Amino acid sequence: MTPQPAPQPARQPQATVGTPRSRVDGRLKVTGQARFAADHGPADGIDGIVHAVLVDATIGRGRITGIDTRAALAAPDVLTVIHHGNAPRLPYRDNSFPDSIHPPGERLRAFQDDHVRFFGQPVAVVVATTLEAARHAARLVEATYDAEPPQLDLVTAPAHEPDVYTRGDAAAALASAPVQLEMTYRMGRNHHNAMEPHAIVARWDGDRLTVWEKTQWVADPRNELAAVFGIAQAAVRCYSRFVGGAFGNSGRTWVHSVAAALAARELRRPVKLVLSRRQLYFGIGFRPAYEYGVRLGSERDGRLTAVVHDVRGETSRYERHSDDLALGRMLYDTPHFRQDVRLVPLDVNTPTWMRGPGWSTTATALETSLDELAHELGIDPIELRIRNEPADDPATGQPFSTRRLHECYTTGMREFGWHRRSSRPRAVREGDWLIGMGMAAGAYPAESAPAQAHARLGADGTVVVRSASSDMGPGTTTSMAQVAADALGLPMWSVQFQLGDSTMPPAPVHALAWTMASVGSAVQATCDRLRRKAVALAVGDDRSPLHGVPADEVVVRRGWLHARADPRRGETYQQLLARNGRTHLEAVGGYEPPEEIRYSMYAYSAIFAEVAVDARLGIVRVRRMLGVFDAGRIVNPKLADSQAHGGMIGGLGQALLEHTVTDPRDGRILNANLADYLVPTNADAADIRAIYIEGVDNEAAPIGVKGLGEVVQVGVAPAIANAVFNATGRRVRDLPITPEALLMPR
Amino acid sequence: MFPFTYTRATSVHEAIEAGERGGRYIAGGTTLVDLMRETVERPSALVDIVGLPLSDVSATPRGGLRIGALARMADVAADPVVRQTYPAVAQALELSASAQLRNMATIGGNVMQRPRCAYFRDVSAPCNRREPGSGCSALEGYNRTHAILGTSEHCVATHPSDLAVVLTAFEATVHLVGPEGRRATPIGHFLLPPGDTPDQEQDLRPGELIVALEIPPLPRPLRSGYLKVRDRESYEFALTSVAVALHIRGGVIHTAKVAAGGVGTIPWKLPAVEQHLVGRRPSPDLWGQAAERAADGARPLVHNGFKTELLRRTVERQLRIVGGRS
Numbered sequence A: 001m002t003p004q005p006a007p008q009p010a011r012q013p014q015a016t017v018g019t020p021r022s023r024v025d026g027r028l029k030v031t032g033q034a035r036f037a038a039d040h041g042p043a044d045g046i047d048g049i050v051h052a053v054l055v056d057a058t059i060g061r062g063r064i065t066g067i068d069t070r071a072a073l074a075a076p077d078v079l080t081v082i083h084h085g086n087a088p089r090l091p092y093r094d095n096s097f098p099d100s101i102h103p104p105g106e107r108l109r110a111f112q113d114d115h116v117r118f119f120g121q122p123v124a125v126v127v128a129t130t131l132e133a134a135r136h137a138a139r140l141v142e143a144t145y146d147a148e149p150p151q152l153d154l155v156t157a158p159a160h161e162p163d164v165y166t167r168g169d170a171a172a173a174l175a176s177a178p179v180q181l182e183m184t185y186r187m188g189r190n191h192h193n194a195m196e197p198h199a200i201v202a203r204w205d206g207d208r209l210t211v212w213e214k215t216q217w218v219a220d221p222r223n224e225l226a227a228v229f230g231i232a233q234a235a236v237r238c239y240s241r242f243v244g245g246a247f248g249n250s251g252r253t254w255v256h257s258v259a260a261a262l263a264a265r266e267l268r269r270p271v272k273l274v275l276s277r278r279q280l281y282f283g284i285g286f287r288p289a290y291e292y293g294v295r296l297g298s299e300r301d302g303r304l305t306a307v308v309h310d311v312r313g314e315t316s317r318y319e320r321h322s323d324d325l326a327l328g329r330m331l332y333d334t335p336h337f338r339q340d341v342r343l344v345p346l347d348v349n350t351p352t353w354m355r356g357p358g359w360s361t362t363a364t365a366l367e368t369s370l371d372e373l374a375h376e377l378g379i380d381p382i383e384l385r386i387r388n389e390p391a392d393d394p395a396t397g398q399p400f401s402t403r404r405l406h407e408c409y410t411t412g413m414r415e416f417g418w419h420r421r422s423s424r425p426r427a428v429r430e431g432d433w434l435i436g437m438g439m440a441a442g443a444y445p446a447e448s449a450p451a452q453a454h455a456r457l458g459a460d461g462t463v464v465v466r467s468a469s470s471d472m473g474p475g476t477t478t479s480m481a482q483v484a485a486d487a488l489g490l491p492m493w494s495v496q497f498q499l500g501d502s503t504m505p506p507a508p509v510h511a512l513a514w515t516m517a518s519v520g521s522a523v524q525a526t527c528d529r530l531r532r533k534a535v536a537l538a539v540g541d542d543r544s545p546l547h548g549v550p551a552d553e554v555v556v557r558r559g560w561l562h563a564r565a566d567p568r569r570g571e572t573y574q575q576l577l578a579r580n581g582r583t584h585l586e587a588v589g590g591y592e593p594p595e596e597i598r599y600s601m602y603a604y605s606a607i608f609a610e611v612a613v614d615a616r617l618g619i620v621r622v623r624r625m626l627g628v629f630d631a632g633r634i635v636n637p638k639l640a641d642s643q644a645h646g647g648m649i650g651g652l653g654q655a656l657l658e659h660t661v662t663d664p665r666d667g668r669i670l671n672a673n674l675a676d677y678l679v680p681t682n683a684d685a686a687d688i689r690a691i692y693i694e695g696v697d698n699e700a701a702p703i704g705v706k707g708l709g710e711v712v713q714v715g716v717a718p719a720i721a722n723a724v725f726n727a728t729g730r731r732v733r734d735l736p737i738t739p740e741a742l743l744m745p746r
Numbered sequence B: 001m002f003p004f005t006y007t008r009a010t011s012v013h014e015a016i017e018a019g020e021r022g023g024r025y026i027a028g029g030t031t032l033v034d035l036m037r038e039t040v041e042r043p044s045a046l047v048d049i050v051g052l053p054l055s056d057v058s059a060t061p062r063g064g065l066r067i068g069a070l071a072r073m074a075d076v077a078a079d080p081v082v083r084q085t086y087p088a089v090a091q092a093l094e095l096s097a098s099a100q101l102r103n104m105a106t107i108g109g110n111v112m113q114r115p116r117c118a119y120f121r122d123v124s125a126p127c128n129r130r131e132p133g134s135g136c137s138a139l140e141g142y143n144r145t146h147a148i149l150g151t152s153e154h155c156v157a158t159h160p161s162d163l164a165v166v167l168t169a170f171e172a173t174v175h176l177v178g179p180e181g182r183r184a185t186p187i188g189h190f191l192l193p194p195g196d197t198p199d200q201e202q203d204l205r206p207g208e209l210i211v212a213l214e215i216p217p218l219p220r221p222l223r224s225g226y227l228k229v230r231d232r233e234s235y236e237f238a239l240t241s242v243a244v245a246l247h248i249r250g251g252v253i254h255t256a257k258v259a260a261g262g263v264g265t266i267p268w269k270l271p272a273v274e275q276h277l278v279g280r281r282p283s284p285d286l287w288g289q290a291a292e293r294a295a296d297g298a299r300p301l302v303h304n305g306f307k308t309e310l311l312r313r314t315v316e317r318q319l320r321i322v323g324g325r326s
Ligand SMILES: Cc1cc2nc3c(=O)[nH]c(=O)nc-3n(C[C@H](O)[C@H](O)[C@H](O)COP(=O)(O)OP(=O)(O)OC[C@H]3O[C@@H](n4cnc5c(N)ncnc54)[C@H](O)[C@@H]3O)c2cc1C
Pocket: A675, B024, B025, B026, B027, B028, B029, B030, B031, B032, B033, B034, B069, B070, B073, B095, B096, B097, B098, B101, B104, B105, B106, B107, B108, B109, B110, B111, B112, B113, B160, B161, B162, B163, B208, B209, B210, B211, B235, B236, B237, B238
């Protein structure tokens, strides 16, 4: 099943890729020198910034009947209040895929009509010369409404036509299955809660717009703002050098960015707008809530014969955000499978991607249902999964490029001490605590997208590589420098990777765990090209010690170009450039995914959790977690650990804590702050460990990676839920699992 | 934030004068500034009192404990006298808020802190506490964290303080000084249930300043402790909590002090539990029987019904933890 390894383009030794490296920008970040979107100002040549604050609707649906701005305008330092009554009509040109990642529908517009579509929708923007004045004046704007009761009930609201996937005859197979189970799982709405709030500084110079924006894709604000204002994409420039966490919430450009750019245009002054923590609960997207029905049919030995998924997921009324819920189609060898996914339009703002989008949602339903089946049949949950392990992708029939899930299981069992788990629930007790272990599997597509890069070798022997990617936290700036350093045969410190400027060579949205596969491959190709250029210059230069050596026989180590056979015969990049009177050498290059994909390519996870549940008080504490990942090559184990630990802690939140609460009467979000929306604290995240199964996947990407950032959260929540069952004997099918669900009778 | 003036009081006298003129005291600011940002609080004049000499923590002559109103939560929690004589006080403080907040926040401010009800803190929602007569949004709204005891049709928000639960269990005295001089009042009278006047949270007269909180001497040996039940391990208000102190002599409980948090509109003293314990011998059965009385009179709402049973179990657990080693 192991495919032929693709030929490696570079025969360069690997010196930094695969080694643990600290973030190259770590010092900047911990000393406060890294400037995030809202930090931009005079130091970047942006003078005379004024401050914008949004006014949010306080009804769940309806119309604005009036906006009284007199008190706001009379307050000191206030410059303007823009709302639908005085805002210019904006062109709002279409901006659809691939220029944007908007879901289908009509995007929310800034102050273009009197409709209120959800609680918190911006109805006006106040601009003042100080932030305090703008905030205060925003409170003084009096909007009146004609309110209607919003539709907010995922379970009872009418749904769109289902999106149906089917293979075999699931209904018939289910009916004749010797073992049948039926369950419904519910998952609460989650918000990303990145540390950095969304922020933008917008400045017009004539008809040209520059924005410093929090984004996972500098092309998106550029394209969206160009479309909204009816100007050329080239007339907009977006910078985003540092991002303080995003988890998917900064993939698309939200309406507040338009509001800021609009205010800047009206006032002819640079405008800064930062969403408040509260506004982050309705001003940007979220992981939608789901109701996820599962029916399983199996043989007595546990082999699945039929799986049916009936899913309802929330979206807004104006756009259709759909997560990719395909995990159930490919994880197990299920001949008969049917999945109906219904989007339910509600009076909410549009959801968006959130870490492990879709895949972690389906994992919760699928992997809990497998645990239920294992219990029903008295089969060990891992054994059950192994019995259903497919030979080829059951959805496409394609061979897997690499699938080391079985190895993830066996490694996890050994390292976690799975043999100590009691198959009988509620069998292990330590004082007041019931102890249980659970596990779950997961997968996430190993995808890639076209990307380009530019590399420039200077006369001093240092290199700058650039690509319009972003770094929302995984350490892209660091890992790309590692890839470039190896391709160029340089130490890491002499390579700098720059990103976050829309005029750089294009890169895809920094999401879907595909940046290393896409941009990393582009960086490698570009740097290979640059190295070969230098080598060609050397071997063709009769003053070079390398003159006449076949180019293929030249390698570079620590900046020393030399003949492979004779390391002493060589020279440095500096010597080469100086002698040839070159100020620099440069190369552009890129990566294109293959047109035809012949393999089924995924990263895999096996997550193990041990929980303690207070038998009488119902509180759950995760004692330890182990994630075993098959993610192909690991470029930087230190950064990988911070990804994996963060993803697993995110999954812990999904399982036990995180739930955005909406008031059904008016759509008000009741925990729109970090005191009431509970994310795990350090005390909740005790003992967390990640193991990476060794191996590269050369089908998935030229640099052998399958992507790690998403799969690390897939399977975590069900592993914890399954451990709670093992501890207590109580199956909780609603996430998050709260003490009230576990207050067991005496 | 609405505009305000800011002055720093250099003496208690000066503070009270400013307070009498309508100035609002600010200590650590961890409650007040948050609420000013949300425009829930709109004081026009702030009087900073942190410089006043009111932060002493000391044992009283007969074995009680006096905590200055301006002592910081972190300092009180770390105080050796507190830890030795009333460990429940230190426990309640250490289980409160976060280390950063405890470094700023004061004991007086802690007792005075305002409800965490989402509707109270959102000025676009009706709330009787904020705007008497506008209605209570929580009654028919989302009320998982709200009170089951001491509620009225006008308000169902809990008193959020952990420390105040211990002070209520121990029947502490609030020492006040105001334009008319000094006075002292039991904490059980100082914090007011909402009744028909939910906007009156304390028995505090214009210009009055809390100068200290005093725990009366309790018979020794005394075992005490505080237990807090919450969704996450740290940095969250209580779903339920219990403070217990027991004086056991000759195998018999002579004194029992019990109060609960997270369940009442004020910290909830549990006299029925106390009475059931006094004169009896500790036993697992006794803890269970006494705890059965913990939720007497509870009136659960739509989402907080679980608190009734959780409260009983929390009380039972903490009785066992504190009294169990006999
Ligand atoms: C995120 C968060 C989590 C928290 N978690 C907890 C928790 O788990 N448990 C808990 O118990 N608390 C918790 N708190 C509340 C915190 O303990 C209080 O905010 C703090 O104790 C208030 O003290 P302060 O000195 O900052 O008060 P301030 O904010 O300065 O004042 C609060 C109020 O008291 C008045 N006041 C202050 N001092 C006096 C005085 N001497 N006399 C008369 N009036 C006075 C002020 O006028 C004001 O109305 C939390 C707070 C936050 C923000």
